[in-house]
Structure formats: structure tokens, C-alpha cells
Amino acid sequence: MDLYEYQAKELFARHGVPVPSGGVASTPEDARSIAAELGTPTVIKAQVKTGGRGKAGGVRPAPGPASAEVEARRVLGMDIKGHTARTVLVEQATVPFEEYYAAYLVDRAKGTFLAMVSSEGGMDIEEVAATRPEALARVPVDPACGMDAETASLLAAAAGLPAEVQDTVAGVLVRLWRVLVEEDALLVEVNPLACTSDGRVLALDGKVTLDDNAAFRHEREAFADPPAGDGAAGLEARARARRLNYVKLDGEVGVIGNGAGLVMSTLDVVAYAGQRAGGARPANFLDIGGGASAQVMADALEIVLSDQDVRSVLVNVFGGITTCDAVAEGIVSALGMLGEHGVRHPIVVRLDGNNAEAGLAILDAARHPLVRVVTTMDDAAELAARLAAA
Ligand SMILES: Nc1ncnc2c1ncn2[C@@H]1O[C@H](COP(=O)(O)OP(=O)(O)O)[C@@H](O)[C@H]1O
Ligand SMILES: [Mg+2]
Known part of the structure; x- marks a missing residue:
């Protein structure tokens, strides 16, 4: 089961991965009141289970509640690669100083987990992998050992992240690993993992695929989409x-x-x-x-x-x-x-x-x-x- 960004971020927050504050709205009016409650500049983000929302115009800055309503009206109902945005995430705008990339996934060919970290996040990671493979650290993770602080620091260094953020990023990598293991996920991807000018590191985007075979171990009813008619x-x-x-x-x-x-x-x-x-x-x-x-x-x-x-x-x-x-x-x-x-x-x-x-x-x-x-x-x-x- 693929999760929406806001659901992925709920799981991140549960495991101590920093995310911007925000709320989900299905009407422009709700978007306005969430923005008013946040009391900061916001971004309005289309909730669809596909990437490339930014390029498609589904991620829009809204400096205050009035513009949050206007932008939400624009984004709700928007079609992005065949997916209709029925809800938007209204979240605190965070000005990223740097955008990194972090992901854990199942490497089926090697029969293990793979960690991927890059200092060049934000954009198409496939393009980075294809054109500048040295900018993307790919390290197998032994499921029996997992991801401890030391391994995570090595990973952050291998990805070429600036020395001053390596420890903070390593802390986030350890927590993201817990999301993968404790939530029984097959994929956890954060692009961008943002570093702010005051040295904070937080997940600005989140993609999580849960393993359906492990559903019985979790309470996932809240994540299920309502039945979609006769299709x-x-x-x-x-x-x-x-x-x-x-x-x-x-x-x-x-x-x-x-x-x-x-x-x-x-x-x-x-x-x-x-x-x-x-x-x-x-x-x-x-x-x-x-x-x-x-x-x-x-x-x-x-x-x-x-x-x-x-x-x-x-x-x-x-x-x-x-x-x-x-x-x-x-x-x-x-x-x-x-x-x-x-x-x-x-x-x-x-x-x-x-x-x-x-x-x-x-x-x-x-x-x-x-x-x-x-x-x-x-x-x-x-x-x-x-x-x-x-
Ligand atoms: N809360 C936020 N504050 C500021 N900028 C954001 C925020 N969320 C996303 N962005 C910017 O929008 C871009 C696209 O958003 P993202 O969530 O990655 O969507 P997608 O990957 O589907 O395009 C990000 O790379 C980031 O630069
Ligand atoms: Mg993204």
C-alpha cells in the first residue's frame, strides 16, 4: 500500500523524524483555517500518490490564510499524471538551504535492504543516479544489524554531505530506518530532506510503501482510501x-x-x-x-x-x-x-x-x-x- 505524503509524515513524526507542522484540508475554507492556525507562511501541496507534484504546479507557496484559500482552490481537483487531488496538505513553509535525498528500499536482486543518500536532492533522483552516480551513495543494510548511529554517519559522509550536518542527518537516518522496520515498510523515501540555514534537518516530502503482508500486525484502517465506486x-x-x-x-x-x-x-x-x-x-x-x-x-x-x-x-x-x-x-x-x-x-x-x-x-x-x-x-x-x- 502506497501512502499519501501527509500519511507518510504522520509515520515520520511518530518515529521522531522532524517534519513541518501542517494539516490536511479537503476544502479551500479548511485550508484557510489551517493556515490561520499555523500562523506562518505556508505551502499548499496536492495529495496524490505520484511524484513530480512540484513540476506539475501542485506545490504552491501561500504567504497567509487568504492566499492559502486561493491556492487550495487552484490545487483541489487538479489532475497530476492521472491522479486527482482530493485533499491538500497545508504546511509551514520551510526555506530549504540545502536539499538532500534519503531512501531505504528492498533490493530484490541482492536480497537485502539498500540505503541511498545523496547531497543532491530535490530534483529527479533517477537523473542524478544516471548522470552523476558518484553523487548517490548506495549502501546495503544488513537487516540483522540495522542502522545504528555509526553506520548512519558513515553513510552521510559517503554521500558527501557537509561535515557540519552529518551528525544531524545521521540521527534522522536512524529514525527513518525505524520507520521502515517498525512500520513494516518496503520503501521509505525522503526527497527533499531539507537542511535549513539554522542547521535543522527535516523531511519536506515523504514517500512510504507499506508491506501489505504485514497488515495484520498494524492498525492501518485510517490509511485506506474510501472504496472508489464501480470502477x-x-x-x-x-x-x-x-x-x-x-x-x-x-x-x-x-x-x-x-x-x-x-x-x-x-x-x-x-x-x-x-x-x-x-x-x-x-x-x-x-x-x-x-x-x-x-x-x-x-x-x-x-x-x-x-x-x-x-x-x-x-x-x-x-x-x-x-x-x-x-x-x-x-x-x-x-x-x-x-x-x-x-x-x-x-x-x-x-x-x-x-x-x-x-x-x-x-x-x-x-x-x-x-x-x-x-x-x-x-x-x-x-x-x-x-x-x-x-
Ligand atoms: N513545506 C515546504 N516548505 C518549503 N518548500 C517546500 C515545502 N514542501 C516542499 N517544498 C518545495 O517543493 C518542492 C517539491 O515538493 P515535494 O514535496 O518534493 O513534491 P514532489 O516531489 O512531488 O514534487 C520541494 O523540492 C521543495 O523545494
Ligand atoms: Mg519530492
């Missing part, structure tokens, strides 16, 4: 809330299966069948996992059928620990739960594995007008693709 993000958020492994794709054949491998191969088979029959493609990936209860099947069908692009659904289940008759019962009661309005497209079902015959008999007996049972995976994909193209 892909909205469907995916709804599926996540029901603990379904769902990824929206851009085709027309809804795919539900048990086990990631089976679902992946089902996507392939549907894509091939679609090439032969009218160009239909898979509309999603949805793995219902091992225990396909009626409720899980109802949730899965409900999510897939509420995708406006879906024209047919393929349920491809291989009975194992959860037997085919249990899955068939799940499908039948799911159809009952969803009712006529919930099920408007044909559903092709292919069951194989444990108790397949009993499962097929249950579907047969239910005689649902939109359910078509097919015995092989290829034929099922063929039919689902044809129905979607019809």
Missing part, C-alpha cells in the same frame, strides 16, 4: 473486504476458480477460446481458495456479476478437500441469495475431482435457467467465450 479499484476494494483474491482485468468473461494455479490456467484457456470466438477475454482473476462455502461462492459471483463489462461467467472448480458436491451446493444457494436481479448473465460451470458426479447431480436438479454444465475445461472456456461474444 476497477472499487470492485477490488469490495473483494478485499470479503477476503477474496480478485484482480479486475478488461475482458468480458468472469472467471471464478479454486486455487491460483487453476485460475491462472483458466484465464489462458479463456483467452485462447476468445481468440477463436468473437474476441472475448477474461474479465478478472478470482480465486475462492480452499473452503468454497455458499457464502464465499455468493460473494464471488456477486463481485464478478456486478462488473459492468461481464457478459458470461466461468466457474472452474477442482474438488479436493472441499468436494464438488459442497461447491455445487454453494453455487445453488449463492444463486438463491443473489436472486433474479443479481444473476443476469449465463454461468458455465465445470466441476471435476472429488465427488464430481454428486456435484453435477445437484446442479442438474436445481435446473437454474442460466447455469450450463460442461465437463471439460476447454469446452467450458469455449462456451463461456461464445456466450460473452453473443
